[in-house]
Amino acid sequence: MNGRSILRDVAEAAGVSLRTASRVLNDDHRVAVETRRRVQEAMLELQFQPDAMARSLRAGTDATIGLIVESVADPFFSALIEAVETAATTAGLSVLVASTHRDSAAERRIVDRMLQRRVAGLLIAPTGDDHSWLARTSTSVVFVDRGADGPETDLVGIDDHGAAATAVSHLLSHGHRQIGYVGDTPAIATSRARLAGYRDALAGHGVSVSSQLIRSDCATVASAASATAALLDLADPPTAILSAATRCSLGVVPTLHAQGRTDIALVGFGDFAMADTLRPAVTVIDHSAAEVGRAAAARLLARIADPALAAEHIQLPVRLIERGSGEQRP
């Protein structure tokens, strides 16, 4: 039916040059009132829509930010995405999402593809440790949730070490000494920090750390479930458990319920649906994904506006929500 109309058509219809039509489109003030009116009329008439590709090519950058996470479906990341998307839309930018599924080769491919698209900026919760591509691009990048160890790039996340330590101290103060740890692999910076927080809190209270109680190999709900079952089977089982990721909690909690061992104290990292409806309701460390997303997006927008900004590590506060499970005594 309609071939879409281009700016040239508008210009011809209005009897002006392409350049003048372009000026009207961009609200350039140096256009006579009458001319502007004619051009605008023609634009409406022809239902003109500017071509974003052409603009991007000319501008050298695309009005889009790339968001790379581990999994789009993960509750933490999906909440984060929503916050980022809201901020981006407000700023007139679109959002490209992609999941790495912890495959660092896939991550590299995704990063390359986004850079080829000349995204205005990149938000990334990295999987791999190889961030050498950073040196090869001038695109604005902000790490989110976890990231480069070095201080040369922006990072927006939470105080994982402190949060884990807080959780452990909470359990210690309720009389626990045998505290199990169910968490994700230390290959992920975030998990590493949480495990360190766990260890340091125990050590700080003079409690010895038993490696039997530490299961830091739970990348999936299923592995967290079986790790929990294994902890319960120990000769000297834990009286409390720190679940160091929401994903882990989704395995730990059902296992405790299935085995009728809800007497075991539990603090989970990350809030989740129904956490306060279960009996006992689950005490969690809430690290608001939306807050992290908002802050990361704000930081990225600032960096896009001024690429010369000094790198910064932003840590958002977390809060312990006492609901019952974490306040049980041995």
Place this chain on the structure above:
Amino acid sequence: MNGRSILRDVAEAAGVSLRTASRVLNDDHRVAVETRRRVQEAMLELQFQPDAMARSLRAGTDATIGLIVESVADPFFSALIEAVETAATTAGLSVLVASTHRDSAAERRIVDRMLQRRVAGLLIAPTGDDHSWLARTSTSVVFVDRGADGPETDLVGIDDHGAAATAVSHLLSHGHRQIGYVGDTPAIATSRARLAGYRDALAGHGVSVSSQLIRSDCATVASAASATAALLDLADPPTAILSAATRCSLGVVPTLHAQGRTDIALVGFGDFAMADTLRPAVTVIDHSAAEVGRAAAARLLARIADPALAAEHIQLPVRLIERGSGEQRP
């Protein structure tokens, strides 16, 4: 440090024309072996990455699909997004996401923006009823979850009417006659179909429908919670409830638990975390978001490949997962 290199640089470095370098880039067979080698060497040397914008401009379409949903953070949609993203990535396409938050003006803006970007295709779970823009574009569009009432466009979703009827029949067969309905607004086609399925199943079994038992105004978790409380307060309260959306279940279930009324039979639309850990575990109709996403993406890719395809409505099967809550008798 490095300004990125462009194809012209590669051509110069290899001592060939731009056109030849372009041929190598596109695996055109009409290039001498030796020349190809030189050009490829130059590409590696200069770390050449083709500019996606320029290609898109030339091609007239962008290697991207747009995905427009109500909320990126909604569990149903986030699972759907992940499936779509996986399929798209496999096909070499990127994914732009956006949330409408049920604002049809926002939806229009988002659609316009995506069309301006010349996305290769659009997947949309529409909020508004005005799909007149469809006529004005030649972009491939597939509706997902809900959509145009007419048969002129593709729609991938589930049999909402049948699924709701199944759930109601299930409750009826367990002796319930007072069945409450907590669902979203009938303004959404999906909700409308579910409510109709509820009514038709009741009518089909000769049970009269009481409008007091129907709360179809629950767009949020909080409103579902208060609607549930109101149902319980009725002079003639329901002995069973059909929660017609996952979001609603997240309000219904905590309310039943908080009021100690877990004796009320419940069937929920959409599975959710911890549904089988709660006591009683929650019987649900599982409509796999991932399945819907996969099918919708496959359909869109097919349509992009062949825009002349006849429109089709695809309904994916659902299954009733009996866990206990829906099998309780009055």
Place this chain on the structure above:
DNA sequence: CGACGGCATGCCATCGATGGCAAAGACCCG
């Protein structure tokens, strides 16, 4: 030895918009 076919390569235009510069017209002032 000349004509012709096929392969490899190159030049130019093009996608749609915008930046730089110049020109044309209006207007003012001396």
Place this chain on the structure above:
DNA sequence: CGGGTCTTTGCCATCGATGGCATGCCGTCG
């Protein structure tokens, strides 16, 4: 009335890659 300034408008080149057509070179065959 001429020269200068300001406003409005237009032409051309450009962003980076690819399509169409032309050209040059080689071999082959009559």
